[in-house]
Amino acid sequence: MYDLHAHILPSVDDGPKTMEDTLAMAVAAAEQGTKMLLATPHRKDVTEQSSVAHIQSLVDEVNAWLVEHEIDMTMVLGMENHLDLDLPDEVSAGRALPMNGTNYILVEMPFFGRPNYVEEVLFQLQLQGMTPVLAHPERIEAFQRDPDLLAKFVNIGMLTQVTAGSPVGHFGKSVERFTRDLFDRNLVHILASDTHNPAGPRSPVLGPGIEAAARLVGADAANRMVVDTPKAILEGKTVEVGPSRPRSSSGGWWRFWAR
Numbered sequence: 001m002y003d004l005h006a007h008i009l010p011s012v013d014d015g016p017k018t019m020e021d022t023l024a025m026a027v028a029a030a031e032q033g034t035k036m037l038l039a040t041p042h043r044k045d046v047t048e049q050s051s052v053a054h055i056q057s058l059v060d061e062v063n064a065w066l067v068e069h070e071i072d073m074t075m076v077l078g079m080e081n082h083l084d085l086d087l088p089d090e091v092s093a094g095r096a097l098p099m100n101g102t103n104y105i106l107v108e109m110p111f112f113g114r115p116n117y118v119e120e121v122l123f124q125l126q127l128q129g130m131t132p133v134l135a136h137p138e139r140i141e142a143f144q145r146d147p148d149l150l151a152k153f154v155n156i157g158m159l160t161q162v163t164a165g166s167p168v169g170h171f172g173k174s175v176e177r178f179t180r181d182l183f184d185r186n187l188v189h190i191l192a193s194d195t196h197n198p199a200g201p202r203s204p205v206l207g208p209g210i211e212a213a214a215r216l217v218g219a220d221a222a223n224r225m226v227v228d229t230p231k232a233i234l235e236g237k238t239v240e241v242g243p244s245r246p247r248s249s250s251g252g253w254w255r256f257w258a259r
C-alpha cells in the first residue's frame with residue numbers, strides 16, 4: 001500500500017513530538033503492508049518554524065533507520081499545503097512542496113467558510129502544470145454545503161484524498177454519512193491515513209477504512225485507492241478517474257446540514 005497523507009515527522013507540526021514516536025508510526029505502517037509513505041507536514045508550520053532542508057533531513061534519518069533495521073518501507077516527502085493566495089508563488093519558490101517531487105500537490109481547503117479566491121488559486125496551480133489532490137474533502141465545510149463544488153473540481157482534473165477513518169466514524173456520524181455519499185458519487189480517489197499518532201484512531205493503520213470502502217464500492221475499487229492510484233501519483237504518472245456521478249435520489253448529502 002501507499003499512504004499519501006501522514007503527519008509523521010517529529011516536532012514539525014501537530015504530529016508526533018519525538019523521533020521515537022515517528023519510528024513507532026513507521027513500524028506500524030510497515031507492519032500493515034505500507035510500502036511507501038508520504039510525509040506531509042503542514043506548509044505553514046514548516047515555513048514559520050522549520051525549513052524544507054530540515055524536514056528533508058528528518059526523512060533521510062527515518063529512511064536510514066528503516067534500512068538499518070531491515071524494515072521494508074520508504075518515506076518520501078511532500079506537504080499538506082493550505083490553500084491561500086500565496087500558494088502558487090510558494091510552489092514556484094520551492095517552499096510549497098508537491099508529492100515526492102511530482103506534479104501532484106496535496107492541497108488543504110479552509111475547514112470553514114469558502115474564500116472567494118479558492119477557485120482562482122486552484123486554477124493557477126493547474127496553469128503551473130500541477131494537479132491538486134484535495135485533502136479530506138469530507139471534513140471541509142464548503143464541500144459539505146455544496147458537494148457539486150467538489151464534483152466540479154474533479155471534473156476539471158483534480159483528485160480527492162479521503163481519510164481512512166472517515167468511513168468508519170472516527171470523525172463522527174455526520175462525516176461518516178457524507179463520506180458515504182462521496183463514494184456514491186465517485187468522488188473518492190485515494191484513501192490515506194492522515195496519521196498523527198502511533199496508535200488510536202489517528203494511527204497509520206488503513207485496514208478498517210479499506211474494509212469500509214470495499215463495502216461501498218467493491219474490493220477492487222477500494223484497493224485502487226491505496227495501491228494503484230497513490231503509487232501512480234508518487235511516480236508522477238497520469239491517473240485516470242471516471243467522472244462524478246449525480247447525487248442519488250436519496251439526497252444523502254443535505255442531511256449533513258439538516259441535523
